[in-house]
Amino acid sequence: METAFNEETFRNDFSFKNSAKAIRRFPFPFSEDGYMYTVNMEPHVPGPKGTVFEPMFDVDEHYLSEMHDRALVLNEDPLRCQSLPHMTLAGWDLLELIMESKARDYPEWFELHKDGQAWHWINRPLGIDQKFTFLDESTLPYGPMEYITRQSQGDFTLQDQRDENLWMDAGMVTTQADWSLDFDIGMGFHEWHAPVPRAHEMGVFDRALKFLLKLQHGAPVRRFNWTLTVDPLLDTSPENYPKWGPMRADIRPENVGERMYLRVELQTLYRLPRSNGIAFAIRCYLIRFDDLVTIPKWGRRLHRVLRDIPDDLATYKGFLRNRNSLVQWLSQYDDGLPTSVGWMPD
Numbered sequence: 001m002e003t004a005f006n007e008e009t010f011r012n013d014f015s016f017k018n019s020a021k022a023i024r025r026f027p028f029p030f031s032e033d034g035y036m037y038t039v040n041m042e043p044h045v046p047g048p049k050g051t052v053f054e055p056m057f058d059v060d061e062h063y064l065s066e067m068h069d070r071a072l073v074l075n076e077d078p079l080r081c082q083s084l085p086h087m088t089l090a091g092w093d094l095l096e097l098i099m100e101s102k103a104r105d106y107p108e109w110f111e112l113h114k115d116g117q118a119w120h121w122i123n124r125p126l127g128i129d130q131k132f133t134f135l136d137e138s139t140l141p142y143g144p145m146e147y148i149t150r151q152s153q154g155d156f157t158l159q160d161q162r163d164e165n166l167w168m169d170a171g172m173v174t175t176q177a178d179w180s181l182d183f184d185i186g187m188g189f190h191e192w193h194a195p196v197p198r199a200h201e202m203g204v205f206d207r208a209l210k211f212l213l214k215l216q217h218g219a220p221v222r223r224f225n226w227t228l229t230v231d232p233l234l235d236t237s238p239e240n241y242p243k244w245g246p247m248r249a250d251i252r253p254e255n256v257g258e259r260m261y262l263r264v265e266l267q268t269l270y271r272l273p274r275s276n277g278i279a280f281a282i283r284c285y286l287i288r289f290d291d292l293v294t295i296p297k298w299g300r301r302l303h304r305v306l307r308d309i310p311d312d313l314a315t316y317k318g319f320l321r322n323r324n325s326l327v328q329w330l331s332q333y334d335d336g337l338p339t340s341v342g343w344m345p346d
């Protein structure tokens with residue numbers, strides 16, 4: 001086993017930390033020196049080696065601690081996981097997709113044995129050894145979606161497809177950037193995207209929905225989203241706002257490097273074979289500004305992106321009030337040189 005799992009927290013003392021390897025493979029989301037919404041989707045194909053794209057569902061050094069944090073959130077608020085009754089089949093589709101992918105991509109950690117409907121799942125890092133009957137909920141300790149997403153980093157939503165639309169009818173959402181599954185459940189594609197500025201008028205959501213309605217089984221796609229967070233708090237939910245909202249008032253030029261984090265979501269989308277639903281996986285990666293600027297290209301580029309981003313996007317993403325401090329701090333790492341195309345470090 002190459003990756004050792006960190007023991008760390010995403011709350012209270014915030015002991016979360018990225019190793020040198022995790023910094024190097026961080027999915028920096030900006031391929032140029034500016035940012036605007038686009039329909040930025042590409043095939044979710046494996047590779048290049050050593051990147052977070054190598055496996056279908058990346059399992060990294062934060063795996064055990066993230067799963068522990070999810071369990072804490074669910075304990076306090078079970079509504080972070082919901083599945084409308086017609087979504088159980090999509091839950092089984094998701095369970096199969098994740099189990100097969102993890103067993104294929106990480107055979108030293110995960111095994112899946114099938115004998116007809118009698119399945120045997122082994123998850124060594126979490127110490128799970130489970131025999132169950134596929135499609136029979138009574139043989140698992142939770143419903144299929146909840147069972148597998150308690151063992152998978154990132155949030156997940158399951159969309160039903162009907163009436164030429166997608167409906168967010170199930171999800172496990174404990175690490176979100178200020179939106180709520182409990183609020184969005186049952187909504188359609190344009191409705192849950194309603195708070196996003198500009199993108200509706202730009203036609204981004206019309207085009208994205210049209211594309212997704214035709215998504216094919218076996219041809220997943222991916223895109224990036226990003227925001228900024230104060231401290232490595234995974235659960236920046238509206239439900240939890242009284243805890244994290246005030247933290248934004250503590251940012252000063254002296255503590256930007258230590259307390260500001262770029263939060264990147266690697267979003268992947270899969271057509272599900274039995275239910276014809278779509279699974280949306282939102283995998284969150286955090287990096288402290290102090291660590292980010294150790295890659296000179298990223299420091300330079302983040303400075304230019306934050307300096308030039310329109311105010312309405314900065315407001316929506318929640319950092320307008322701190323933007324000047326962030327840009328001032330990042331300017332030390334921008335020597336004015338051109339940056340190379342693409343997001344990989346030089």
Ligand code: HEM
Binds near residue numbers: 184192225227278280
């Ligand atoms: C079924 C798939 C998808 C789901 C479940 C989903 C869900 C969401 C949710 C819940 C939000 C937060 C809205 C809020 O503020 O309350 C959001 C934001 C957003 N979504 Fe989606 N989305 C999906 C697909 C896409 C696609 C394909 C695009 C491609 C253009 C897209 C573009 C965006 C953008 C640009 C934002 C604003 C993000 C930001 O600035 O931080 N979404 N999405």
